[in-house]
Amino acid sequence: MTVLTLLDYASVLVFALTGALVASRAQLDIVGFAFVACLTAVGGDTVRDLLLDRHPVFWVDDPNFILLATGAAGVVFVTAHLVESRMKWVIWLDSFALAVAVPAGTGAAIAMGKPPVIVVLMGMATGSLGGLMRDVVCNEVPLVLKQGELYISCAMAGAITAVTAIWMGLETGPALLACAVVCWALRAGSIAFGWHLPVYKSRPPRG
Numbered sequence: 001m002t003v004l005t006l007l008d009y010a011s012v013l014v015f016a017l018t019g020a021l022v023a024s025r026a027q028l029d030i031v032g033f034a035f036v037a038c039l040t041a042v043g044g045d046t047v048r049d050l051l052l053d054r055h056p057v058f059w060v061d062d063p064n065f066i067l068l069a070t071g072a073a074g075v076v077f078v079t080a081h082l083v084e085s086r087m088k089w090v091i092w093l094d095s096f097a098l099a100v101a102v103p104a105g106t107g108a109a110i111a112m113g114k115p116p117v118i119v120v121l122m123g124m125a126t127g128s129l130g131g132l133m134r135d136v137v138c139n140e141v142p143l144v145l146k147q148g149e150l151y152i153s154c155a156m157a158g159a160i161t162a163v164t165a166i167w168m169g170l171e172t173g174p175a176l177l178a179c180a181v182v183c184w185a186l187r188a189g190s191i192a193f194g195w196h197l198p199v200y201k202s203r204p205p206r207g
């Protein structure tokens with residue numbers, strides 16, 4: 001099993017848990033849990049594979065990804081009531097999923113020899129689109145676009161870190177590790193300390 005495959009499995013598992021927790025907040029049935037968990041788990045990676053023209057799409061080639069996400073949904077379905085603050089769990093689990101998915105998308109594009117801009121975009125897409133789909137389907141405010149928090153910028157910073165590290169001569173493995181660390185550190189800092197980018201504020205027209 002390659003490093004990229006392990007990253008995909010880890011990303012699928014953690015994103016599936018967040019999807020199932022959001023489904024519990026929406027009070028869906030067990031099928032709804034499985035659907036949202038699978039959508040969240042494979043959404044970003046699927047878009048990545050389609051854009052990179054990778055055939056077959058990773059979960060079609062290996063259905064164990066879907067089984068893993070469905071199993072995670074089942075576990076959350078019977079245990080979610082034990083969790084006191086489900087949104088807090090969603091936010092923190094999502095931060096770990098982001099830090100795994102971004103290196104997975106970045107590494108996939110690097111392995112295909114894509115140029116740096118595409119590598120960065122694939123890292124961002126893999127890390128953010130699954131969670132965006134989850135929140136839109138469950139009528140939640142998307143974490144990706146939540147005002148006053150870093151999210152997509154964390155994915156971009158992590159992917160740029162990997163590209164820069166490889167350009168400086170670092171091996172792919174350590175470069176992807178650096179990507180994960182930067183991505184999670186920025187996201188965790190945003191959650192815990194309120195780090196954010198400047199927000200646009202409209203001004204009254206002149207004269």
